[in-house]
Amino acid sequence: MRNTSWKSQLTSSLFVIPYLLLFVVFLLIPIGYGAWISLHNWDLLNPVHEFVGFKNYTKIFDSNSYLNELFFEGLKNTFQFVVYSVPLLVVVGLGLALLVNALPGKFKGFFRTVYFIPYSVSVSVVAIIWLWILDTNSGLINQYLQKMNLPLIPWLTDMPWAWISLAIATLWWTIGFNMVIFINALNDVSEELYEAGSLDGANRWQRFVHITLPSIKPTMLFVVITSTIASFNIYGQPYLMTRGGPGTSTKVLLMNIVDEAFKQRQLGNAAAMSLLMALIMIVISILQFRITNRKE
């Protein structure tokens, strides 16, 4: 008896090992190395990396340093994107899931695939497609607006349009993922609950609010957190579509970090900025988790 439990423990640990190895090699070690770099004055072209303790971090909070503006301007812009995109990603994802689920069986698989396809495309393709659609002077949408004698919209060169365009492109690109997760959750909601609900005279909306939403709450939390993290990590869309413009209004934090690392070659500063960014994301995720769990 004891022998088996020892063996089963070993078996289960062996199943974990592949993931553990990948986790250590591709996440834990780089993060540790990044933390180490962040404590140094690490110029990429300088062979000597002087240890400076937490100076790179204090510089970020020193309003006289250019790092201060670089970090907080970028953070402000990233935050704006998170605030605009996450509600859309969650609500539209759920909406699409409900819509696709309500379709007759034959079409279900078809539309699920259709909505999921953009997710498998790379960000550069997404950016090019939307650049063509949104072009102020020769894009698809503005051509139609012009035909209808409506004013042209500066999709990528004016605020708030630039954020709207970036949110739309992101939505189109990634919504399939959230949708598929929601579809799975919806399928797990027991039919009996709906039957009981309709017998008690609940209408569609009431069934949705009182049966569907509570049942898929764990999934909802998962989607909210993963969408927030994904939106926080936004880089490719503004880099390729607006180049951070107009001015620096859509220059997000990751763009600034990459510039600091590879344009300015200051890996120490860049590592400190990214660790700080990671910390902020962790705090936000924990807050989201706490808030959702408290309501119970």
Next chain:
Amino acid sequence: MVKKKKWLGIALTAALALGSLAGCSSAKDKDNSEGGKGEKITYWAPFSGADGPRMKTIVENYNKSQSKYQVDFQIVPQSDYYKTVDLAFSGQKNAPDVLIMHTDQLKNYADKNLLKDLTDTVEKAGVKAEDYAETAWKAGDIGGKHYTIPLDIHPLVMYYNKDLFKAAGLDPEKAPTNREEFLAAAKKLTDSSKNQYGFVVPTLWPNQFIFPTLLFQNGGELMKDGKPNYNSPEAVEALTFYRDLIQKEKVSPENVQQDGEVTLFLQGKNAMHLNGPWMMEQWDKAGINYGVAPVPQLGTKQQAVYANGHNFVIPATVTDSKKLDGITDFLKYVAGNTMEWAKSGQAPASKAIFEQSEEFKSMKQQPIVASEFDYAKFAPVVANWGQLSDPLWAEINLALLGKKDPQKALDDANKKAEQVMNK
């Protein structure tokens, strides 16, 4: 028996996982082992576009032409190029023996003593300054040392749509040469009812080339006494003129997005366009009836044009004399055989080509590019020009989008650049 199978499965899973890890580390194995004849010279370049195959041909021809040296040509994608170069210089990767470096990057590496002073090497090999365009050669002089052997200069040039010129009653063989002619032509070529414009003003790239050109033509400088000088009267005049093309003269639409002016040029709705010589192959592919001309003198003082250049440099760590002999032998060969390079639209900085080759002179675009060599100017020789100039492009963007007055935009850009400098 059953148990054994289970263990086998686990072992296989583990082996697979380990195998995939090992695969990552060995994926970098080189496959360019074309026989081991001669001293091997590793050569890096960022030519991941249409220019890559051209350079490859040159290298292959060189390898065939002699048997003492074997040049191993490796292309690193443009977007990753300087990251990879930096890692090589910091000793984390095998460094190349010779590599391409842009003119505006030289100072960064020269300051850190990472590049080889070529003064002696060049003399010994019989490579002479007089064999190259003076502008290109001089850019390699930094702090009393000489670091480069130039490959090309790529200045801003003007492209124009000949069909639109004809339709507007202009001579398609005569591009405008100064501000007055340019404005007059641009107005004639503009028909906003047809969504057609004389000169679509980009709001982002390639203003990194266009704005310095206008500023230099006004007699201004980007840096003065080692400090940013973005808000000089010359700069304000240049930006005001540039912005007026949109707001006052209305020869350009508003709110042009990233690459919007290129799209309109490709669609035949943008009559004149300023960009680099690398755009040629794209126009050819699209089948536009285009002409090439030197950038008109749009500024008030002098003819000038902003340029960047490709140069060969050698890392300071390369000291083996046999290798150095091989590198200089190769570079001497390149200087005489860059016709192939010219085919990508570029003008080689070697006089053997741009001054003496009849084939070169009969080309459409390349001799015009070379005609700008004499007055071409490069980025200020300052470390981290990339980051120092970032605020300038962002503020010019705001001014061109009509969100800021030119004076205010340039004042702000200057303030931010100073802040970056005094970090």
